[in-house]
Amino acid sequence: MKVDYIVVGFGLAGMAFTEELERANKSFVVIDDNPNRETRVVGGMYNPIILKRFTPAWKAHEMWRQALPFYKELETKFKKKYIYPFEIRRILQSVEEQNNWVVASDKSVMTEYMIPQIIHEDIKGIKAPFGYGQLENVGRIAGEQLLDDYKERIKKNNQFIRESFEYDRLIIEKDRLLYKDIETSQLVFSEGSYLHKNPFFKYLPMREAKGEMLLIEVPDLSIDFAVKSSVFMIPFGKHIFVVGATYNWEDKSFTQTEKAKDELENKLKRFLQLPYKVIAYKIGIRPTIKDRRPLLGKHPKYPNLAVLNGLGTRGVIIAPFIAKELFNHIENDKPIYKEMDIKRFENLYA
Numbered sequence: 001m002k003v004d005y006i007v008v009g010f011g012l013a014g015m016a017f018t019e020e021l022e023r024a025n026k027s028f029v030v031i032d033d034n035p036n037r038e039t040r041v042v043g044g045m046y047n048p049i050i051l052k053r054f055t056p057a058w059k060a061h062e063m064w065r066q067a068l069p070f071y072k073e074l075e076t077k078f079k080k081k082y083i084y085p086f087e088i089r090r091i092l093q094s095v096e097e098q099n100n101w102v103v104a105s106d107k108s109v110m111t112e113y114m115i116p117q118i119i120h121e122d123i124k125g126i127k128a129p130f131g132y133g134q135l136e137n138v139g140r141i142a143g144e145q146l147l148d149d150y151k152e153r154i155k156k157n158n159q160f161i162r163e164s165f166e167y168d169r170l171i172i173e174k175d176r177l178l179y180k181d182i183e184t185s186q187l188v189f190s191e192g193s194y195l196h197k198n199p200f201f202k203y204l205p206m207r208e209a210k211g212e213m214l215l216i217e218v219p220d221l222s223i224d225f226a227v228k229s230s231v232f233m234i235p236f237g238k239h240i241f242v243v244g245a246t247y248n249w250e251d252k253s254f255t256q257t258e259k260a261k262d263e264l265e266n267k268l269k270r271f272l273q274l275p276y277k278v279i280a281y282k283i284g285i286r287p288t289i290k291d292r293r294p295l296l297g298k299h300p301k302y303p304n305l306a307v308l309n310g311l312g313t314r315g316v317i318i319a320p321f322i323a324k325e326l327f328n329h330i331e332n333d334k335p336i337y338k339e340m341d342i343k344r345f346e347n348l349y350a
């Protein structure tokens with residue numbers, strides 16, 4: 001089989017790149033080994049604002065502007081709903097935080113998201129004596145569903161192979177790559193937190209951050225917005241909420257831990273004063289880079305191998321943006337933003 005591209009890894013990054021290929025009428029095969037949808041996407045929220053400091057995340061506004069139309073087009077393509085807009089209410093902890101909120105909400109990009117007035121609303125079961133700062137134009141993508149639907153579609157077209165990519169079966173020639181019975185001219189690795197296993201790109205400095213979340217049912221709470229205190233409580237409809245997340249920089253396993261459950265429940269109980277039931281767990285590993293920027297570009301020695309990674313904590317809004325960047329770089333030689341380009345780590349390549 002001869003294709004224009006092989007894509008290894010089908011999380012948000014791989015899916016966004018695959019979609020770029022489809023839109024450009026390129027032929028491709030996707031290789032992915034993950035049968036477990038619970039370890040993908042996890043929170044699914046799109047929110048460009050850092051709610052600790054009330055500042056925008058790096059380039060997040062620009063990325064958000066590209067991300068929403070991208071997911072809207074996928075809604076049209078699959079005739080399904082994937083975008084669930086909701087407001088986020090940040091519980092303010094003091095008068096000082098109230099003032100900081102008002103000041104921040106006046107800054108250029110922030111006016112798109114932050115409502116300047118402090119919301120003082122008594123919501124039964126939620127403790128917020130200093131009120132809420134409210135964000136709009138934010139929400140959640142049903143990413144797991146989207147990945148499932150996309151995968152089904154490419155499976156039907158024989159464009160999906162479920163297996164672990166065997167690096168030692170790759171033959172690299174000047175103008176082509178051979179992998180088993182597939183011939184291609186370009187291979188893109190979008191392997192998320194498994195980057196360290198990739199012999200070509202493992203020199204790149206990833207710091208994986210495991211995160212755990214709880215799925216809870218709160219029968220007496222029927223709010224349709226997310227609440228943010230020291231954890232998020234994200235509405236999933238029908239009194240179901242996702243609570244999270246933890247950060248663990250040491251444990252790289254996909255197992256659920258009591259420690260994380262306790263931490264999440266302790267933080268939750270600081271503001272939620274209603275009975276709830278834990279109904280499921282969600283675990284993922286964030287592919288985070290030392291400098292908190294995405295990671296994309298061509299291999300220093302083998303330019304027909306490329307990497308698309310470093311989605312970190314904001315994969316939903318980053319993926320469509322960097323997929324387009326990488327595609328334009330490979331196809332049209334468009335330079336990549338230097339902050340995202342893997343060239344910034346060339347000194348680590350021996």
Ligand SMILES: Cc1cc2nc3c(=O)[nH]c(=O)nc-3n(C[C@H](O)[C@H](O)[C@H](O)COP(=O)(O)OP(=O)(O)OC[C@H]3O[C@@H](n4cnc5c(N)ncnc54)[C@H](O)[C@@H]3O)c2cc1C
Binds near residue numbers: 012013042045209
């Ligand atoms: C608890 C938690 C909550 C989060 N909440 C949010 C949120 O609310 N909003 C947000 O935007 N982001 C959130 N994130 C971050 C987001 O989930 C990630 O940024 C994103 O999922 C990373 O996508 P990816 O495609 O790079 O990697 P992944 O989703 O990990 O996909 C990589 C895929 O490649 C496969 N793979 C790897 N190596 C190989 C190989 N050699 N052969 C075959 N297949 C391979 C893997 O099995 C996997 O399927 C959260 C993360 C966590 C952990």
